[in-house]
Amino acid sequence: MTAWSELGEEERRLFIAESEELVDTLESGLLALERGEVDAGLVDEIFRAAHTLKGSAATAGLEGMAGLTHAMENLLDEVRAGRRSPGSGEVELLLRAVDFLRETLAAVAAGEHPPEPPEALYAALDAAVAGGETAAAVPASTVAGTTPDTGATSDTGAGSTGNGRTASAPQSQPAARADWRVEAQLDPECPMPAVRALQVLLALEPLGEVVASDPSREAIEAEWSGRVVRVWLRGGDREAVGAALRSIPDLTRVRVEPAAPPSPQRQARSAEDRTIRVDVDLLDRLLNLVGELVIDRGRLARVGQRLAERNGAQDLAEELSRVTAHLGRVTGALQEVVLKTRMLPVAYVFRRFPRLVRDLAAQLGKEVELEVSGEDTELDRSLLDVIADPLLHLVRNALDHGIEPPEERLRLGKPRVGRLLLSASQEGHHVLIRLEDDGRGIDPDRVRATAVRKGLLSPERAAALGDREVLDLLFAPGFSTASNVTDVSGRGVGLDVVRKNVEGAGGRVEIESTPGRGTAFVLVLPLTLATLRALLVRVDRDVYAIPLASVAEVLQVEPAGVTSLQGRWATTVRGRVVPLFWLRQYAEPGFRPGRPARPVLAVLVHHQGRWVGLVVDRLLGEQEVVVKGLGRLLAGVRGLSGVTILGDGSLALILDVPALIACLAADAARDAARNPSDASRDPGPASSRDRGSPAETGPAGGEPTPPRETAATA
Amino acid sequence: MPNPAGDRQEEQLVLFRLADEYYGLDIGCVREIIVWQPVTRVPRTPPFIEGVINLRGQIIPVIDLRRRFGLPETERDRSSRIVVVEIASVVTGLVVDAVSEVIRLPTSAIEPPSEVLAVDAAFIRGIARTDQRLIILLNAERILDHAEQEALAAGAAAATEAAAAATGHGGGDGDERGTS
Numbered sequence: 052m053t054a055w056s057e058l059g060e061e062e063r064r065l066f067i068a069e070s071e072e073l074v075d076t077l078e079s080g081l082l083a084l085e086r087g088e089v090d091a092g093l094v095d096e097i098f099r100a101a102h103t104l105k106g107s108a109a110t111a112g113l114e115g116m117a118g119l120t121h122a123m124e125n126l127l128d129e130v131r132a133g134r135r136s137p138g139s140g141e142v143e144l145l146l147r148a149v150d151f152l153r154e155t156l157a158a159v160a161a162g163e164h165p166p167e168p169p170e171a172l173y174a175a176l177d178a179a180v181a182g183g184e185t186a187a188a189v190p191a192s193t194v195a196g197t198t199p200d201t202g203a204t205s206d207t208g209a210g211s212t213g214n215g216r217t218a219s220a221p222q223s224q225p226a227a228r229a230d231w232r233v234e235a236q237l238d239p240e241c242p243m244p245a246v247r248a249l250q251v252l253l254a255l256e257p258l259g260e261v262v263a264s265d266p267s268r269e270a271i272e273a274e275w276s277g278r279v280v281r282v283w284l285r286g287g288d289r290e291a292v293g294a295a296l297r298s299i300p301d302l303t304r305v306r307v308e309p310a311a312p313p314s315p316q317r318q319a320r321s322a323e324d325r326t327i328r329v330d331v332d333l334l335d336r337l338l339n340l341v342g343e344l345v346i347d348r349g350r351l352a353r354v355g356q357r358l359a360e361r362n363g364a365q366d367l368a369e370e371l372s373r374v375t376a377h378l379g380r381v382t383g384a385l386q387e388v389v390l391k392t393r394m395l396p397v398a399y400v401f402r403r404f405p406r407l408v409r410d411l412a413a414q415l416g417k418e419v420e421l422e423v424s425g426e427d428t429e430l431d432r433s434l435l436d437v438i439a440d441p442l443l444h445l446v447r448n449a450l451d452h453g454i455e456p457p458e459e460r461l462r463l464g465k466p467r468v469g470r471l472l473l474s475a476s477q478e479g480h481h482v483l484i485r486l487e488d489d490g491r492g493i494d495p496d497r498v499r500a501t502a503v504r505k506g507l508l509s510p511e512r513a514a515a516l517g518d519r520e521v522l523d524l525l526f527a528p529g530f531s532t533a534s535n536v537t538d539v540s541g542r543g544v545g546l547d548v549v550r551k552n553v554e555g556a557g558g559r560v561e562i563e564s565t566p567g568r569g570t571a572f573v574l575v576l577p578l579t580l581a582t583l584r585a586l587l588v589r590v591d592r593d594v595y596a597i598p599l600a601s602v603a604e605v606l607q608v609e610p611a612g613v614t615s616l617q618g619r620w621a622t623t624v625r626g627r628v629v630p631l632f633w634l635r636q637y638a639e640p641g642f643r644p645g646r647p648a649r650p651v652l653a654v655l656v657h658h659q660g661r662w663v664g665l666v667v668d669r670l671l672g673e674q675e676v677v678v679k680g681l682g683r684l685l686a687g688v689r690g691l692s693g694v695t696i697l698g699d700g701s702l703a704l705i706l707d708v709p710a711l712i713a714c715l716a717a718d719a720a721r722d723a724a725r726n727p728s729d730a731s732r733d734p735g736p737a738s739s740r741d742r743g744s745p746a747e748t749g750p751a752g753g754e755p756t757p758p759r760e761t762a763a764t765a
Numbered sequence: 766m767p768n769p770a771g772d773r774q775e776e777q778l779v780l781f782r783l784a785d786e787y788y789g790l791d792i793g794c795v796r797e798i799i800v801w802q803p804v805t806r807v808p809r810t811p812p813f814i815e816g817v818i819n820l821r822g823q824i825i826p827v828i829d830l831r832r833r834f835g836l837p838e839t840e841r842d843r844s845s846r847i848v849v850v851e852i853a854s855v856v857t858g859l860v861v862d863a864v865s866e867v868i869r870l871p872t873s874a875i876e877p878p879s880e881v882l883a884v885d886a887a888f889i890r891g892i893a894r895t896d897q898r899l900i901i902l903l904n905a906e907r908i909l910d911h912a913e914q915e916a917l918a919a920g921a922a923a924a925t926e927a928a929a930a931a932t933g934h935g936g937g938d939g940d941e942r943g944t945s
Binding site: 343520523526550559593637638640679680681682683684685686687688689690691694696700701702703704714 | 805806807808809810814817818819822824825826855856857909912913916917918919920921922
């Protein structure tokens with residue numbers, strides 16, 4: 052056994068990373084238990100986490116941690132064996148132990164001396180185990196039914212003898228040499244468990260070599276009062292074992308199985324054997340290299356095209372094109388794999404919140420129910436790192452300032468228990484993380500007043516701001532609506548930092564709030580910081596990349612097919628009205644397209660279940676592009692999700708189609724609002740009398756409503 | 766502002782020209798100076814943001830300092846440069862008319878900006894006089910902070926508007942109900 056201080060840097064890091072995951076599992080399991088989700092699988096999972104922690108703590112030479120996890124394991128084993136139903140007292144106790152484990156890990160991470168577990172905690176755990184012994188035992192038949200075999204080596208009952216703390220953790224693989232693992236369950240009413248256990252050992256000894264047993268022979272002879280005896284036996288066979296044990300009284304169940312595979316824990320371990328931990332920096336470098344490769348592949352393809360145009364080089368060009376195509380497939384696959392290695396479910400970030408919310412709510416005297424959904428949604432690892440702190444901040448905010456105390460809620464006619472919804476979902480190329488509370492909401496007037504008081508705005512400007520713009524003030528540096536800075540959320544990090552972090556990663560933060568009803572923050576994040584297939588288009592001198600996933604098809608629209616609706620242009624595609632936006636309007640907001648005299652090229656994109664046409668000058672082809680962020684300065688730009696470097700080193704802006712359409716639609720709406728009387732006028736030189744009904748034939752309607760062909764008089 | 770030369774009571778400045786005035790940037794924040802190259806414009810940004818360039822694989826935003834300071838615009842020519850500054854690990858390019866030299870300046874020669882200058886006082890760290898030249902010392906950090914604020918505000922305003930339009934109607938038909 053090594054001392055913790057002798058661990059190498061790498062070992063220490065691995066130990067911490069692994070242990071943190073296990074502590075997380077332990078904690079989320081305990082919280083689920085507290086919510087009443089008692090099932091054998093769950094208890095088992097918690098037990099296994101504690102057990103594995105014990106093993107690795109012992110290996111790392113962290114005796115305090117090993118001892119404490121051992122005590123936890125004892126209590127959990129009682130629960131697992133059905134002798135103890137996990138009440139809030141037990142869960143609280145175990146959670147306190149979890150806190151200690153975290154402290155230990157933090158100390159180890161910081162290179163400090165790990166703390167000693169408090170005596171009181173041991174005493175409480177031991178007492179809980181002892182209490183469990185005297186509690187009414189569950190009939191053996193149920194025990195058998197609800198206790199799946201885990202193959203874990205536990206020291207059942209050892210805690211009650213008071214030696215739980217000092218007992219060194221048993222080897223995690225006590226019986227690598229064993230052929231059989233024998234488990235005998237004793238009748239809970241059995242008056243002399245130690246005698247029966249010894250009988251089991253004695254009966255098995257003649258059959259082969261007893262490699263290990265749990266409890267050990269010494270423990271049995273000292274004083275033992277557990278209910279499960281496990282023996283690892285080398286040699287012998289299944290029938291002989293069964294026969295040898297048959298004559299021993301008070302055994303309610305005997306299980307004999309090969310010592311090696313089918314135990315679930317072993318299986319889990321073999322899966323672990325096939326995974327390795329990789330430094331994220333390495334993955335980052337790998338991704339960058341793949342990115343370079345993708346760019347070079349694009350260049351190679353261009354060289355091939357040029358070669359093909361040259362006389363006498365046809366065969367070379369053809370071969371180059373074949374090689375390039377193959378290279379393309381390989382790079383594509385490589386890229387996919389690299390990206391996949393970087394994806395993690397958001398659960399990695401989400402799972403700390405149940406505990407956090409529970410503790411914070413208690414601390415603030417609030418009652419809050421946290422509902423989490425979409426934890427399986429995957430996100431690039433680096434983005435998970437980015438959102439962890441902002442989310443933490445938002446959750447704290449919601450509990451501190453959003454959700455009201457129970458009495459206030461009742462007075463307002465709201466349910467006593469506040470609700471906090473944390474969800475993740477994927478929408479197109481984005482992952483949305485939404486945190487919604489049903490609390491006070493944000494009062495725009497209070498925000499205005501605060502902004503003025505803090506000198507961020509003049510009273511006149513504040514008054515002139517719309518309510519939505521006012522909400523945006525929350526993100527201004529140095530702004531905090533909390534009238535009193537509290538221990539919970541007044542830590543100097545404001546929403547401005549939240550926004551900065553999220554936008555720095557190419558995402559954005561949106562906020563919705565209704566006073567008295569609640570607030571929702573939405574983090575809109577790119578799926579990955581990686582690459583995508585895009586359609587390259589040219590408008591004037593600008594090149595844009597439209598993510599292929601958004602593109603439905605490309606159309607040539609004849610002038611006669613362009614109709615006017617509500618002062619806007621549209622066309623009809625297979626009976627559906629498709630609004631047309633000139634992409635030029637994006638870079639030149641003042642541009643007003645007239646009725647086209649020649650056919651126009653429209654890229655049909657999906658938008659909210661409809662089609663919208665983006666009119667472009669030219670198509671440049673389809674290409675894999677490496678997404679690069681626009682950087683902090685330009686993170687807030689609407690309509691773009693990044694930029695990419697083309698084969699010739701020039702840049703193309705990658706369009707964020709939903710935001711772009713929203714942007715163009717907003718322009719049009721503003722135009723219409725500015726000149727309401729013009730709504731009937733044709734957007735261009737042409738004119739139209741057709742106003743239709745706004746509700747049905749709004750330009751983004753795209754409904755299969757037959758468009759009333761307008762008097763296309765141009 | 767990092768002031769590595771402070772101990773020696775001296776500062777090293779990169780001197781550049783903008784509309785016939787001399788400006789100085791602390792050399793500590795200047796990463797490199799490159800010849801002006803065509804910039805890819807980025808729509809819907811404040812006018813002083815010229816766009817982005819590809820600096821050996823890194824995408825960096827470029828700010829037109831003339832426009833930033835409200836000075837008259839001119840044609841770019843062979844002496845136009847992009848001063849690439851790095852502050853708090855954020856790299857940004859600043860377009861200037863010409864870079865003249867790197868000078869050392871005794872800290873004592875730097876005075877607070879007292880005169881009325883063409884440039885917003887918020888961007889100025891001080892002024893210095895040498896060889897009958899007036900040098901305006903810029904606070905690059907402040908310039909970038911402001912740029913960032915304004916760019917974000919522009920984006921946020923667009924977002925607000927778009928959201929309003931979206932709430933009003935999917936395609937915006939002039940109905941702006943969604944503003945609350």
